[in-house]
Amino acid sequence: MRYDRPLLDRLTHLLLILGVIVFGLPLWLALTASTHSAGALQSGIAPLWFGGEGLANYWQLLSQPIAGLGVSALRLLANSLVMALGIAIGKIAISLLAAYAIVFFRFPCRTLCFWLIFVTLMLPVEVRIVPTYGVVARFGLIDTYAGMILPLIASATATFLLRQSFMSLPQELFEAARLDGAGPLRFLKDFVLPLSKTNLAALFVIMFIYGWNQYLWPLLAANSPEHATAVISLKNLVQSTDTLPPWQLATAMAVMTVLPPVAVIIAMQRFFVRGLTDTEK
Amino acid sequence: MATLTCRQLSKTYPGGHRAVEALDLTLEAGELMVVVGPSGCGKSTLLRMVAGLEAISGGQLIIGGTVANALEPAQRGVAMVFQNYALYPHMSVFDNMAYALKLQRRPRAEIERRVHEAATLLGIDALLERRPRQLSGGQRQRVAMGRAIVREPALFLFDEPLSNLDAALRVQMRQEIRRLQQRLGASMLYVTHDQVEAMTLADRLVVMREGRIEQIGTPMSLFEAPASCFVARFIGSPAMNLIPVKRARDGAHLCAGLQLSGDPEATTRAATLGLRPEHLRLDPQGELAGKVEMIEPLGVDALVHCRLPEHHEPLTARLPVTALAASGIRQQGAIRLAVDGPLHLFDDQDRRLEHAARLTPLSSLFAV
Secondary structure, three states: OOOOOHHHHHHHHHHHHHHHHHHHHHHHHHHHHOOOOHHHHOOOOOOOOOOOOHHHHHHHHHHOOOOOOOOOHHHHHHHHHHHHHHHHHHHHHHHHHHHHHHHHOOOOOHHHHHHHHHHHHHOOOOOOHHHHHHHHHHOOOOOOHHHHHHHHOOOHHHHHHHHHHHHOOOHHHHHHHHHOOOOHHHHHHHHHHHHOHHHHHHHHHHHHHHHHOOOHHHHHHOOOHHHOOHHHHHHHHHOOOOOOOOHHHHHHHHHHHHHHHHHHHHHHHHHHHHHHHOOOO | OOOEEEEEEEEEOOOOOEEEEEEEEEEOOOOEEEEEOOOOOOHHHHHHHHHOOOOOOEEEEEEOOEEOOOOOHHHHOEEEEOOOOOOOOOOOHHHHHHHHHHHOOOOHHHHHHHHHHHHHHHOOHHHOOOOHHHOOHHHHHHHHHHHHHHOOOOEEEEEOOOOOOOHHHHHHHHHHHHHHHHHHOOOEEEEEOOHHHHHHHOOEEEEEEOOEEEEEEOHHHHHHOOOEHHHHHHOOOOOOEEEEOEEOOOOOEEEOOEEEEEOHHHHHHOOEEEEOHHHEEEOOOOOEEEEEEEEEEOOOEEEEEEEOOOOOOOEEEEEEHHHHHHHOOOOOOEEEEEEOOOOEEEOOOOEEEOOOEEEEEHHHHHHO
16 A cells, blocks of 8 residues: 655654664664774763774773783673574574474474464573573583574464464365375475575574574573683673773673674575565475 | 276265266277366366376276276376476476486487487477477477477377367367377376367277266267267267156157157157257248247357247257348247257156157147
């Protein structure tokens, strides 16, 4: 639906611009602050333009261990990447198989299974954190990548979304493939995956960001600096007892923490567009 | 080319619905058998049981001499053409047709040869690199058939393959299927609800109703001697007129002011009289007198729907337009028709009665 009303157009644009400012300003401030020296930020007034210390600040974070943590930003970003990729891929793998089973197979209590999975939407990790911690600790997985990833890789949301997407595939496709001699795994590989690639890409973006932004669980499960994530390090950077926090470093770290999800979105967005124009469903 | 035999084949759904009941059927090698019936009569279930997409609840399914009840669909040597074609949207036409052969791990050269042969046969060899969405309806239909032909199956199954095409294309594809079947000498089981398609394609026609076979035979034998009112109504277009036979006190058998005379066996048991619209002609002395309700011109012929006294359903006659114009018959006017063909009689169980009876006007009874 398209209305030709110039006033309405201007109003909506004004609203959009306001929205961009509201969301963009903090990022802008972080970006500019990260290029000043520690002294320039002590006045408490946020500079609105770039300073001359940018390279030095970022280089310091990437090359030297961060005070209070003992590892460099590079390590933190790598840890975050491992966790986010692990969670995103794990979630997609598990919900792919779960949704495939629910949509394409007839087994007893199929609907019950689906609703049981669906109910876990109400049990995010924050709610079950104590028992989950107990289980992970008993398995000896505290302070390992596996311990950081495994408790988060079951996803009702992804299962539900994939189920909807699979249900939109015509049943005859499955039957035609069966007559052609394709077994269930072959059908998954040759039909379901290629036909849901845009959905999978969308899910990957969402789940990657979800994994990247995890705070509470890695805080508990990764208690050595070797496994700390970028998001956790932000807290360490702004926490200092006797001196002023190194704001130039904290903001630089924040900027670096924001970048990978942005990169994933940009990379996948291209894929979306291609997937959408190429779609044959 | 194989035979297909169903022995007491049954399908009962978990809810207790009996879709197919104790069905016996033999399809000879190289025969095109069309299964026809209204929706819900079990024809699609039968086809899907043969394909292996539906579990068999009872009886035996024999394809080419082997019991196929428990075989996987791919092992039965059948290929199916679906109503919506079920082409693989993300594969080219070539890959669509080659997929089954690839899964059979045939050599590359053989796959290419067989796909190209089938594509040439169907006239789609220029489309092999296209995706299904770039094809028209008729082309998709051909690809779907090509996918079946490439596999060189013992038996082809068609599930209402032409119902998504427009009328002109349907006629063309119908002829093409028939030509293809004769050329390949293939055994085909073809399901449709369209009786014209069924009549024109079939070597033998199976009419199904509520999970049972109502009648099997050549299209013309079903047209000429329908075994029941159901078949009579289903085969032939426009449908056969069915007029109830009333019994009067004196034992005479009357229907719409007419008397049924002759063969006493038939006249005492007949409950319904069937008249094909094609077997009525205009005749000022005709035994059927009625009032014209509507005239539907079809070109050469027109369908004339008239109402007979004491009969609630309209009687349809297929009359030449020229004769109609010459006689000056118009809507709401009177019309007299003579029966110019066989009378079909059915008993109170709607079963056909073989008879030698004829219609005489009731008035002639008093004239005697």
